[in-house]
Amino acid sequence: MRLGLATAVIGGLSLATATSADATPGGPGVSGTVLSQTTFGGKDYVLRRITIPPGQGTGWHFHDGTLYGFVEHGTLSHFDSDCESDGVYQAGDHLTEPSGADHVHIGRNLGTTDVVLDVLYVLPHGAPLAEDAPNPGCDFQ
Template sequence: MPTRSVAARALIATLSLGVAAHAQDTPANAPQAKRTVLDKHDQSGVPGKEIIIGTAELPAGAVIGWHMHDGDESGYVLRGNLVLKTRGQPDQVLKAGDHFFNPRGAVHSLAAAPGGDGGTALSTWIIDKGKPLAEPVK
C-alpha cells in the first residue's frame, strides 16, 4: 500500500484534473479554486470505502464546475460566502458556519458568492475506494 503522502499526491493530481476539466465552463481569466486533500483513510469495518477530508478555497469569482462524487459529501463553510448549486434544487447561499450535504451522485457546483471576497469550505467524503474523488459532469 502506498504511503499516505504518495496517495495524497495522487489524489491532489486527480482533483487538479477535475478542476481543469471544467475550464471550458468558465472564462480563461477566471480565478481558480484551490482544492487540498488533508487526510485519507480506509473506512474501518467497511470494505471498499475510504474517507477523505479536504478544503476548497474559492477566491472571488471562482467556480468549481458541475461534478459528482461516488459517495457522500458533508461540508462546512469555514469563511466567506459561497453558493452551492445542485441540479433540480434551489441554490443554497452559504456563509461561514453553515453546513451542507451532497448525497452520492448528486450533480453540483460550488461558487464564490457574487460581490464577495470568496470563501473556504471543509468537506469530508466517504467514497468508493479506487474511484476519483470528483467526476466532472456536463
C-alpha cells in the same frame, strides 16, 4: 458538530502529508489540499480543504459518495442541474452533498472574499473525488 466531525475524521485517519490537488474543473485559482485520507470498510475517507476565489466556481460535477462540508470562510452559492439555487451557505454552516449522477451541481463564490470549505468525502474505495459533468444548460458556469 464541526469539532466532533473533525476530531472523528482526524483521530481515525492516518494522517497523510498535505498535498495539493486540483478542484473539480473550476475557474482560475480554485484549489484543494488533501489534509488526511484513509480506507476503511471498502470506503475512502478524504478530508480536504477547498478554496474558491471570488467570481469562481467548482465546475459542474457529481460524486460517487456522500460529502459533508463545513464553510470556514465566505459564502458558497450552490446550484443543482435545474439551474436553481439549492442552498446558500455562510461561514459556520454545514452542507451535505448526496451521491450519484442524478445529483449534478456546482458551487460558486458570488462574494468578494475567498470561500474556504473543509470537506469530508466518503467514497467507494478507488472512486475519484468528483466526476465532471457538462453544464446542464444554465446561463452561468
